[in-house]
Amino acid sequence: MASAVHRLELDLDVFAGPFDLLLSLILREDVDLLEVELADIVVSYLDHLEASELLDLESATEFLVLIAALLELKSRLMLPGEELPELDELAPAEAAEELIERMLQYARFRGAGGHIAARHDDEQGHLYRSAPLPETLRRAPLAAARQAYDPTVLGASLGGLLRTPPPIDLQHMAMPRVSLSDRLAVLRGLLRRGAFSFEDAVRDADRMTVAVTVFALLELYKRGEAEWQQDEPFGEITVRGEAPAPALRAVAAARRDSVSRTVQK
Amino acid sequence: MTGLARLIEALLFLAPEPVPVDELADALQASEEDVTEALGELRHGLGGRGVVLREVGEGFALASHPDAEEAARRLLARPRTPSLTPAQAETLSIVAYLQPVSRPEVARIRGVASESAAAALTDRGLIEESGRSQFGAVLYRTTPLFLKLFGLKSVDDLPDPSAWDPSPEDEAALRDRLLRAGEERAQNAG
């Protein structure tokens, strides 16, 4: 599956290189997913789409699946262990208790951090000697050495290095229960009533529906039926019908320079 | 100063790291009691001198007197290490009190990913990885260098962190506010 998505070149704060390399670095924990701005990856992809002037459905689907997997992974990393229920699922009193508990815990460590920082400065008054040992003490006689390590440590380490990683598991990703044509119908219905915000189109929808709706919007845009605009990452997306020209406003708006450009088809 | 105290001074002068009492006793072929007593004598004998005896990280070490810091930094061209940033200090305190503690746990307590703070602390040699949790997350612990640089015998020497808890009044006010907000939210939703 070496598609355009895999070769997508990224230039992020924490990483520069192809998308598939980023994926493998994240899986090996060489790059911390918590520090990767997923929005920047989406922007890069949209830039790439704009530059290539082609919407390859297969690669767009693949991108959506991969980015959704990363989002899910990232949100899991940011959440506490499985045992803690979501605040939303708790009764108000329980949610408040949980929040208070977290705030107290943080207050405690913020205070302890202040103490530790002060102690760090105070203790710098004491300096330690760092000088090489006199020549006569440098070499340890081999005869004095006794067994200190267990050789099984070496076998076990080597065994660990023979292990290969399992492939990325996308099994848990739900298969689409919503079809593109359903979402196209919904969007066209909304468009007939004028401009609407993307939020309205996907209110209370599950993640897969949101993803497919984005995809449906791309399709509408491609057919020149709709135009969309987002003024800043995470900002509101406004969708308008019957664009005067197929201007790729949504893509352009997501770009940092926010200069809109026209794409010829 | 007795012969034993003198010899201990010489050994601590040479040793690159703090030396535990049992290792001193082995090297000096003396009992740990005698070594402990001689350490007390050495500490006393160093009163009013340029070096001091310190117990750090479960061992003993000599250090220069703080009065000499300014001249020493001039002579050795060794500037002070920069103060810890608030993010580093919070991350370090979480690791120090809760070790071994996983990366997501630190992020959860601080409310933000704390990777760069943890990386800076690792670079400074104050914390290190100590394996992986059952979910595969990296676990952190403090290093012996942390104890040495912070003048601690062990992490148990750190003050009880409940010292920084908000007062019961503040806590009650906070609880009250949150409860009311929660009830309003439930009413609006229902």
Add this chain to the structure above:
Amino acid sequence: MTGLARLIEALLFLAPEPVPVDELADALQASEEDVTEALGELRHGLGGRGVVLREVGEGFALASHPDAEEAARRLLARPRTPSLTPAQAETLSIVAYLQPVSRPEVARIRGVASESAAAALTDRGLIEESGRSQFGAVLYRTTPLFLKLFGLKSVDDLPDPSAWDPSPEDEAALRDRLLRAGEERAQNAG
């Protein structure tokens, strides 16, 4: 002891090399006459202590008392055997089983540059360089001290890794399998 003598003691305690009088005077912002006088005082004050003042070459230095040499050898002149970090254990196992093995091969198998682990192992005398590969890369092998510290007669006595092998049926050479596994870990993206 005067303040100046104390400060000089602290500076000489810290300095890794002998310090000339003029450098001491600069650091202490004192005159060379005062420093010379305080050095005499310090020499006197160190009588009966574990460290002595020496005039070496162009400058002054503190040194441990010769009486402590035997105990110092017992304390310091012996192999340092702190537990191996996971990175060190992996690096050492690669060198032990594949020796001689080049630095780039170690990095390819582990998936990360392993310089600091290799440096620590070299420093502790567990591995050493054994020439260069045909491409000019440093080659590593284990040392006689390694055998001694692991209680092995020769490297042929290393434990059979098949006990920890996830796919013992694979008959390719160990080196090829390790390199392949390392590359798969590096590339695997789906």
